[in-house]
Amino acid sequence: MTEPLLTLAGVHTHIGPYHILQGVDLEVPEGGVTVLLGRNGAGKTTTLRTIMGLWRPSQGEVRFGDHLVSGLATPDIARRGIAFVPEDMGIFTDLTVAENMLLAAARGPMDAKRLDWIKQLFPPIGTFWNSSAGTLSGGQKQMLSVARAIIEPRRLILIDEPTKGLAPSIIRAMTDALRQLKETDTTILLVEQNFAMASSIGDTVAVMDDGRIIHAGAMRALMDDAGLQEKLMGLSLEAHQ
């Protein structure tokens, strides 16, 4: 793990009149899970959307591997091997589960082995294969959203708060799935407010506030350093301790 897989350098993003990202510097090492923590409004979602090209940064650059991706159109960024699980899950409710998965496999037919693995990770995908995605429960939609992101091998997956508003049992299932995913050489950048969940699978961590990264390092170090937790607690972790 030498070169980071994804690098953000001095990224500024404006949304209309609002200056949301004010110089984000972030490195996501290859392999493992990087957790992005921060309170509501800190700019976590905007960071993910900027990486994905859904917002254009007004300044700074985003590098993926050896390539500059800031400025590319979203589909071109996606085709370089980045998948996105948005906060609102982005499910096509008008389509069936199967059709959602079919579209997610953008490069060709679905790989049967991979699909079996996904169905084993998330049993509802198989159970409701031919049902309309609009009839799924919130947790099931979240599973479908993650399933779509991994139906083809990706180098990086951006996941925005996959446990928000879900029952503990589903959070466990989701955590399990992400842990298995980690073992397949997929890098994950995870936005999460649930510190317990985040610390259980995170390898590295970055904390955001007011549109900047205010701390970055190993998850282990943060967990062992009560003082640092204390310092960051007021900013981002309070609600979850």
Next chain:
Amino acid sequence: MSDTSIRPKMERETLRDLLIRKLPVLLVPLLAIAGLLAIGNPASWVTLTAAGLAMGMMIFIMASGLTVVFGLMDVINFGHGAFVTVGAFVGFTVLAWLGGWTAPPSVMMNLAAVLIAILAAMVVTGLLGYAFERVIVMPVYGQHLKQILVTMGGLIIAQQMIHVIWGPDEIHLSRPETLQGALVIGEAAIEKYRLLAVSIGLVLFLGMRHVLKHTRVGLLVRAGVENGEMVEALGYRIRRLFLLVFMTGSALAGLGGVMWGLYQETITAHMGSDIMVMVFIVVIIGGLGSVEGCFIGALLVGLLANYTAFLAPKVALISTIGLMVVILMWRPQGLYPVVKAK
């Protein structure tokens, strides 16, 4: 894994819910029955209903492209009527060249001539759609006000160009020999051409449904209508998809133009903008972006226009506005509101 997450959440639909969901579809037969009661004479009713369905199908053909274009990219093309007009003029020109095929009373030759005219019109309007999208629409994505103005400007230019190319006068052309006249069943007379219009409309609707439900492109269009951003995040270039849809919509408008022209047997440079009024009413009634809604809206408008033209000719166009008002009061977003993610 706990089983709470895999228990089916779907509840059984009650009969009442089913009825409410299906009500828009039922409106068409309901309107037909109301028409029968109001008209009284079954023979006139059959004639009018056939005429109404034919008109509805033609409006649907012209409106379907407009509504999908809106659903996908939030673009409303006020110049859509230009494709209708251009299609009609190209179609008429081709039919005039093929005079040798339209005059003899041979069904095959007549239909072949109409088919060639339609294909020519669709190719021309499809290409015109390409140019229109690239030159007129693309620079103003996401700016509704400018979109309305610019597409309206496109319509003015297109109408004037028709004058330049085809001259200022309206053009008359009789329908091919075997498509003239009516079939008489009992006391009811149904014009043959209307049967052709209904068949083409129906085939097109079923074809469109098939494409939207069972092909990858169709799925992408439906997904894009709901959440275009996510479609892009999956790696698809939605702009290209949109261009394809725009061209298809333009070609369909051209097809509708040929059919409408043959229906009226007269075409003018402003026929497109006249029909657009009807098309907008249909698209609004159906719910902007919904193909099914557009189909049902078109049938409702076609039937109502023909019934009222018979019962109270002076208020025929007002009646369709009335229908629009009533439906919007019931469902402010139209019969089939399109689900938008944002």
Next chain:
Amino acid sequence: MLTRLLSGDTPRSGILTVFLLLILISLAFAPFLFPGTKSLETAARICIFIVLVASYDLLLGYAGIVSFAHTMFFGIGAYGTALALSATGAGYFPLVWGTVAGAIVAAIFALAIGLFSLRVKAIFFAMVTLAVASAFAVLVSQLSWLTGGEDGLNYRIPRELTPAFKLIGGKVFGVTVNGKVLAYYLVFVASLVLFLIMLRIVNSPFGSTLKAVRDNAFRAEAIGYRVVWYRTTATVLSAVMAALAGSLLAIWLRYTGPATTLSMEIMIDILLMVVIGGMGTLYGAVLGVTLFILAQTYLQDFMGVAAEATSSVPLVSALVAPERWLLWLGVLFVLSVYFFPTGIVGRLRERARASGR
């Protein structure tokens, strides 16, 4: 004093000021500067259309709403006056109550349409107004017992406003001051007053809120403005002004018919005038109308010459034929929307600002 009259909204550009003064003086002394029926007709048309187009700009430029029903309101005003005059004969009383009734009906229609469709989307409003306006036009031509159908209504107006009436025996600057000249001054003064009222409206707090709503409806709503209320009020105001312009036309022409008030062509003319002149500034309406109507009246002659000159080249001569003047204005319109959305006035003001005025 002058600034107050203009509600503080000065032209802010030297060239623009010159143009506006030129137009004002020409219109004010039109009967004497340009004697002849055709030029007086042109001048009166310019006055009336300035009110009509400015009232449309109130909606399009200031509120950011596209309506295709403006000719409907124009027509309602014209028919109000026309019906009153034809029902009770020539007189000032029917002239006034017909005009007021027309304005009230227009306001009610605008209120209904606004409340009905402004809640949803700008695009929705455009489509609904297009449908309603064309239905209205068809209805008017169908109800011939009331409206005279396609033929329209001819009626008499008070004698003092007709050519038969002579105000003074002799001539002033070689022009007979008859009732037609008086009628022209009625149109001119009324138009000027209505224009100044509109200038006051758009420069009032109401006008600035309207612009805030146009630029960012979400934010305006968040601050606490009731967006629908503002938009509907703008629609109603604009409709009333259009109706009054219609009444002026009815008085001036002594004739009202669908072709002069309700047709889609007029709607398109209005759009062209407002965009070419400049959206979001009432002076744009003045410039747009003047240029457009002069072009309509005189550009065709010029194009006739061009068509003659190119008659050997078939397509080119068809393109520059006098009947195709709308083609070129259409092209100019599209280019305006892309490249100078603020129109001629916006351009002039930018230049003035760039050169430190």
